[in-house]
Ligand code: HEM
């Protein structure tokens with residue numbers, strides 16, 4: 001009886017919380033803006049901002065600009081992550097999956113035990129994960145081959161005071177005038193490095209731990225790295241990707257949209273509309289994929305590699 005009451009109550013209390021969180025965060029943000037404006041003009045803070053203008057120096061041989069391959073990788077990353085977040089959320093909340101998928105146990109991939117049945121939603125999540133991780137691997141290799149890694153990996157401790165300086169500049173509504181074509185500001189640098197070198201590997205390591213590809217019989221390994229630990233990390237990593245993307249795209253559009261979009265989508269540093277139209281086309285592709293991914297279509301694709309059952 002009591003469990004059914006909690007079930008009814010839970011969604012309502014969640015909405016109640018959400019209804020409070022929105023105005024609360026606006027008030028907190030306003031307070032932070034007022035505080036930043038108040039401290040910005042204090043002599044100590046002003047001299048701190050002169051010492052740390054908001055970015056670290058790049059090595060002399062660092063590449064300038066964003067090459068076309070990087071734009072493509074960035075697009076595929078955004079394309080996959082959108083659907084990965086959606087399917088992850090569905091896996092978490094789904095009571096009755098639209099269908100189940102079982103790997104065909106034949107040919108080169110034949111195993112002794114019977115393959116595990118998974119929901120069609122988890123099958124889609126894992127297929128997207130594979131493509132996303134492959135795209136990420138190519139990205140990392142190209143970063144190091146081309147020297148682009150110098151632009152997204154912090155190379156000096158002054159990145160931290162510089163990031164504080166940038167935060168004060170943003171919050172006091174005196175936005176930094178860095179040029180991302182040459183060098184990212186330190187707050188940008190830290191958030192990109194966290195996404196590429198911490199969040200992405202964490203998502204893969206914890207995701208693999210939860211998947212049936214993980215060796216269930218590796219007792220010692222599994223004692224050090226238990227399943228509940230992976231579960232407890234995987235979800236917050238999704239939240240990082242979600243909130244990073246919202247803030248990232250907001251700032252891209254608010255700090256010189258045309259120029260920024262030209263950087264990433266057209267590999268050029270000017271303010272024509274070219275990059276914007278490529279970005280718009282990429283959005284249409286993402287929206288099309290979102291609506292095309294119906295159970296009917298997914299069932300047909302999943303049927304190519306396994307048995308799909310209701
Ligand atoms: C579709 C929405 C997105 C747009 C419009 C967008 C736009 C941009 C732009 C314009 C830049 C270059 C910034 C500059 O020149 O100052 C950039 C860089 C970057 N973005 Fe995005 N982005 C999007 C989605 C994402 C997502 C979903 C992620 C990751 C989850 C991401 C991760 C990054 C990273 C890591 C960089 C730095 C890349 C490098 O220099 O190697 N972006 N983005």
Ligand code: HEM
Nearest residue numbers: 085088089091092129133203204207208210211235238241
């Ligand atoms: C190679 C990378 C990844 C693998 C192998 C993977 C694997 C998995 C697996 C096996 C589950 C099901 C867990 C269960 O049975 O309860 C799952 C759930 C989930 N995944 Fe992933 N995943 C990966 C990347 C990601 C990424 C990048 C995100 C988000 C940005 C994400 C978000 C989620 C969410 C939100 C859930 C539901 C978690 C929950 O129920 O608490 N995953 N993932």
